[in-house]
Amino acid sequence: MSKLVAIKNVDKDLYRRVKAIATLQGRTMGSVINEALRLWLQKYSHIIDQKWESIEKEYERNLNVAKSLKNKQWKGYALICNEEVIGIYSDLRKTMENAKEKCKNHSLIIEPSDIIEHEIVELGLPVIL
């Protein structure tokens, strides 16, 4: 593959601003563009993969069901798939066995706190750079 890629219609002002920052960081524009392309792929590549697309739709539907449990009193692990609560179990393993048996592509296994808080994960640097 050629190392030279010509791209039309690049916003010159945007390019200048990016170039200024890249120079300050001592980076080439090639490495900056590669990073931008990777970030873009990360954001949109799931559109290409139909399997992931259908899983994503199931996830959204199951998440809506999970959110409906927010104001209810319950303990343990709720198993949600096919847009319904399959059951609430005290044991995680039993919940997962039911997920394998009763759910096809996707299930959510949640505890009450999972609906309220968004987990934040530190990734460090090397994941995409």
Next chain:
Amino acid sequence: MKGYYDKSVKPYRPLIRLKVFDPLKTKHIELDFMINTGFSGGILLSPDEYLKLNLTLYEKPKAIGKLAIGEAIELRVSRAIIIVDNREIMCHAYTFFGEVKPLLGREVLNKASLVYIPKKNHLEIRPDLCDKTC
């Protein structure tokens, strides 16, 4: 359990080959994980590896992944089991749509002891020591 250093890049990357199972231990794959104390989760897998293990069947709501450069990305979260020195460790498994190298993070490392001496080519994870002290 001994790991190794990938000397094709500098500074060397600390890697360890581990078996990863789905949480019911019906499927497994073997991967070289980079030991990364900057990653707070258990393991990070590529979307393909995540699907191979059927981890979408055991998910939690998505998490927010924060990169050291300040970017935030959406992470899928599930559960998995890894085997370290014949000991099963249940941990969270994460993935996102990007170029992902398998990572082993603090959720697992905090359940073990890590010997990291690149100059002596020595890299080791010892879950057994942690049983007595953690």
